[in-house]
Amino acid sequence: MPSPALIVLEDGAVFAGEALAGGGTVGGEIVFNTSMAGYQEIATDPSYCGQLITYTFPMNGNYGADSERDESGKAHARSIIARELTNYRFNRASRTTWLDWLAEHGVLAVSGVDTRALTRHIREKGALRAVVSTEAADARQLRKAAQGLPRMGGLDLAKVVTCDKAYEAPALEGGPAPDLHVVAYDYGIKRSMLRCLAERGFRVTVVPAQTSAREVLKRQPDGVFLSNGPGDPAAVGYAVKAVERLIGKVPVFGICLGHQLLAQALGFSTYKLAFGHRGANHPVKDLRTGLIEITTQNHGFAVKDGVVTGAAITHLNLNDGTVEGVAAPDRFAFSVQYHPESTPGPHDSLYLFDRFRDEIARFQKGGEA
Amino acid sequence: MPRRDDLHKILIIGSGPIVIGQACEFDYSGTQACKVLLDEGYEVVLVNSNPATIMTDPAFATRTYIEPLDLTTLTRIIEVERPDALLATLGGQTALNLAMELKSAGVLDLWEVEMIGADEKAIHRAEDRLEFRTAMEEIGLRVPRSMLAETVAESESALQELGLPLVVRPAYTLGGIGGGIAYDAESFRRIVEHGLQLSPISQLLLEESVVGWHEFELEVMRDHADNVVVICSIENVDPMGVHTGDSVTVAPALTLTDPQYQVLRDAAKAIIRKIGVATGGSNVQFAVNPTTGEVMVIEMNPRVSRSSALASKATGFPIAKIAARLAVGYRLDEIDNDITRKTPACFEPTLDYVVVKMPRWAFEKFPLADRELTTHMKSVGEAMAIGRTFKEAFLKALRSRELDGPAEVPGSAQELRKALAIPTAERYELVLQAFRQGLDVDELHELTGISPFFLSELGDIVELEREVRGAPQLTEQLLRRQKRYGFSDKRLAELTGRTEREVRALRIEHGVLPVYKAVDTCAAEFPAETPYFYSTYEEENEAVPGERERVVILGSGPNRIGQGIEFDYCCVHAALTVRELGYEAVMINCNPETVSTDYDVSDRLYFEPLTFEDVANIVANERPRGVIVQFGGQTPLKIARELAEAGIPILGTPQESIDLAEDRGRFGKFLEELGIQCPEYGLATTPAEAAAVAARVGYPLLVRPSYVLGGRAMQIVYGAAELEHYMMTAVSASPDHPVLIDRFLEDAIEVDVDAIADGEDAYIGAVMQHVEEAGVHSGDSACVIPSISLGEGTLEQVREQTKELALGLGVRGLINVQFAYQSYQLYVLEVNPRGSRTVPFVSKASGVPMAQLATRVILGERLADLGLERRVPEYVSVKEAVLPFSRFPGTDTQLGPEMKSTGEVMGIADTFPAAFGKAAAAAGMPLPLDGNVFLSVCDSDKSAATILAQRLHSLGFTIYATRGTATALTSLGIPVHVVNKVFQGEPHVVNLIESGEIGFVINTPFGRGARADGYEIRTTALRKGVASITTLAGASAAVSAIAAARRPRVQVHCLQDLHAAAEDR
Ligand SMILES: Nc1ncnc2c1ncn2[C@@H]1O[C@H](COP(=O)(O)OP(=O)(O)O)[C@@H](O)[C@H]1O
């Protein structure tokens, strides 16, 4: 018999469900993701560190789970919330069921919630702090707990999820022989990013978030990659400094948090969005080609629109006009807010990894295209 | 680049009559396209032969032509109108094929008409199986191995090459008609012959079978800047082998991991680009091997389709509307998503609910048809349901189908196993029953190939049934739980031995009430502007009624024979008028094909089943002034009494009048009081009683169970034995309802009247004279406005009696009366106190918008104030029925009192023959202008037939006849070739039809015997596509039409001109 679970937000809103995996009391920033598939990729994405994920697609778990689809070694979401958690394992690409996976990874999984009401609440009130509990039945008490949680703003979570020492990313069997070397900053890197790089002939050395520019340059990389990651980009000053020292000396490509860090290094500033972008259907326009990409997104902070010498805004979100990409062409640095590696989501933006190779080639040819 | 200013006039081709495989969805897409293009300031020229459509209302285009969809007619219209562009991707396969004909005939080039949306190259690349295969291989995608064959011999060698089982697909046919899966050599030969015969270019594709693979569809859109988005994924619950149109489908795809889905998405994008659809929507179908993951491309439709209509309703993203904008130059990012208004249309909808679509079949009407579901579509309609989970949506969809009776399901596990092995209309009832019988997921997967995921979900449903069955009482908690899973009050009542009323009362007492959630394309990420709702049992209700007074309109549910698009036409007009009058229009319907379920049409759309429970719940949420039940056909009427009893105000004709008109006994007395004649009749529940009635009224008789739609199980009975037999079968069919026995009026002229009444006065829309005699269902017989042979006196009597009936019944709104005129006597056959099938036809023939006016009356306006006077159109309008026989090989084409047509067409001309000829052509039975005609008529027709023969002879036809008819004719000096009846041995008439020597068959059967006799003749003619007519009246109209068709030039008429002319007179 599943135990009842309460979801209580800092503003006092209460939502009820039942816990089908895990238990106890967990807290964090409550967000929603609108992808219709890829629940496991999402739950294992380090960018969700310290968050509670509401899946807007009501049936969650239909095709089971498999370590192949992990984006990191563990579940980063503290709790996942759905309308109906299902427990199937019929898909040929799954070795276990979603509920077993969640139990095994100690995720507090809540089912039977009016997730649409919850989502609408978050949309109106913003991403709030919240507590999910199977223990305390007293909502007031849980609300206090929620209010006691740290705010996302000002939090450096990259240092929490980053690797503790540098390592060589495993080569891709069947992939091309690597001909370029890239150092990848791990602010909470997703495995699929490493895969995308390897697929394009990159040998990847992954380094911790705090690694200095000098140490990176010592490794004589052909390019530097700045990964995605959780937390407030404005709280990761050391990383911004490192990036400042790298740009110009070596081609740089950033994604998500990596993008926010590069943008700051170039002179842009960042801010917190009301409830962020999390899903796999966000239209982004590449201002240079005029073409639209349907993108995977997962971020609560964004780069403020503005004019910066030597750098340009290259991509815009068509839903709300927010900045989705910046570039400093003459310094061979560019980055996007969204996730070209997708997982889960469309493959429209994979071209950016090829662009990274092109930028490196341009750099090595001494700048002429 | 935004709007193209180099275009001014755009030609849109509709999809013609409703047929299996091509239904209302193209009225939905076409209407949207017309609206958009008018908004954009273009002149829209619309051609469609189907009068029951919204799109053919004069208001929806600049120039509307209700004309046959054929090369000559379109050529003429293009000559007259000189459009700049042709948009052919919104009128289904019909429009696509016609556009290709116009192109290859050089007409488009001659008049410099540009094909927008998809050009001929793209269409050809998608439609021509060989080119398609090459194109797919060039982008590294697999299609099933296949070979082309244009003769039986060629197919035999293909069989050697590919082996069995083998899928046979005729080129350029609709809904896969003529195709099938051959499992053995014998069935192979049969399918091949039929297929070659039906393919317009007599070409077959013989294809490696992937039966049992999972089937997925993606709806993809592209703009001229090469932006591509995928609007929706649809998963077929029935695996490959059952046509998507016959499959239960879900949106979005539920069983795919993200990587697996992205493989299909990437492929869909590559395909629309490779095929070269410049702008608009396309439908791509994939087969996926569940164990290996291998993917094959099954087909791509470079146009909007049934699935894109479904996808539009499932996501809230109006594909056709956007496609129209893209076709005239806009880019996806230049168009707003009109649900959120804030975000652009250039995105991919994300759902936070599950959609289930279920087909509805009509096999009961075609007893001889093969009931197995295969690669060629057989369903006549569909219902869609939205729920938060698969189970909820599935159970809602089940009840949305609104079956006439419970599906027949064998009880024993053994029989179930046998039955489950073949896909049929009852498939899911069988699966559920099998679970009740203890079969498990693995075995059912073995038997059906349905994926274990869906089977497990269905198993859960049965598990939940057990739970309530076993429960001591219905606690609030249990009730809520069951309702969340989608069980209806009715079902819970059955399961717990209560009445639906009791369950409902209990539910309300416990406060277990539904909430309504919005369909918003974005899973609540952005505020939704457009109120489009579905019910579920959760916490938050989003459907908050507005402050203006509300009026609820009940739709007509899934299409079925006897109730189709005509009723949707009425509902849409009701909604538009309700809004015009300052109310909020609230639409309830569950048919995804229709215009009424376009959220643009009403102020609030509830996509819900049309059961008492679901409607009453919505009414409780909306608290409207009342409910309009008279436009949705029989569906709303069936629940009207329950609604009234629940204290819900019925607007318009009061419930008592509806009951009175349906209760044969009371209605008979009512007629007596008015002094209006009806055929002598009686009621009987036993053979003995029936015999007594027969003795009183005399043979022949027309017998039928009470309360039936479209003349179900209606039969003409010529003798005692037959009557006895009928009573045995029919009565056992519905024990609680007596059998109605009428005197059958032979050789009577049938007349149909549509009128509006307001309690004080009645307005006669039109008196329609049927071409076929009474005895052929009004829905199946051709009819003409104005009457061609009835005298003014009779017509006046018809109008008078209609008035008396309308006022006597207290009708407020529409009424339809059917009369039979026999030997100078007028009889009332039936009164329907509601909008009828012919309302759109009448409106288009007369230019009087019947449904709008009726709505005004329903809401309290007086006819007197509407300033109506009788319209006397100077032209003749003919409605002809379109029958689905060709889809059911082996069925008898003979017409009777049971309705069988799926759609209708309209022919307009200045004379009856010309109009009839057009209607016949539009109905897809073009009449031969010369050649050999076979004539065989029943004795009572012989004298009349001689005149017919005379005319055929003078028109230069060579006449063939069987001995009886022949002697009658030769005696009058008409040259005749005598041919054998079948039993007289070869060479007999059927051989001649087979060999194509006879190009025109006139065969009027009589009585049971002859009807059986002619069966082979008619079915052969049908198979060979030979024009065949089964009534003398129809025949003589046809002969006149042939004479008229000899005139050199096609005349085409534009509705706007005709109506203006009628105004002036
Ligand atoms: N090679 C095949 N093996 C098994 N089933 C097939 C095959 N090709 C088509 N089908 C079935 O036939 C149906 C109709 O085929 P399709 O190509 O979609 O024709 P249509 O133009 O009628 O949609 C499909 O929905 C699928 O279920």
Ligand SMILES: Nc1ncnc2c1ncn2[C@@H]1O[C@H](COP(=O)(O)OP(=O)(O)O)[C@@H](O)[C@H]1O
């Ligand atoms: N007494 C009768 N004599 C001859 N034909 C009849 C008689 N009653 C009904 N019919 C024929 O049967 C058809 C169907 O009967 P109707 O009462 O209209 O049933 P439905 O409710 O299906 O319209 C009519 O259109 C008419 O052609």
Ligand SMILES: [Mg+2]
């Ligand atoms: Mg198809």
Ligand SMILES: [Mg+2]
């Ligand atoms: Mg009738």
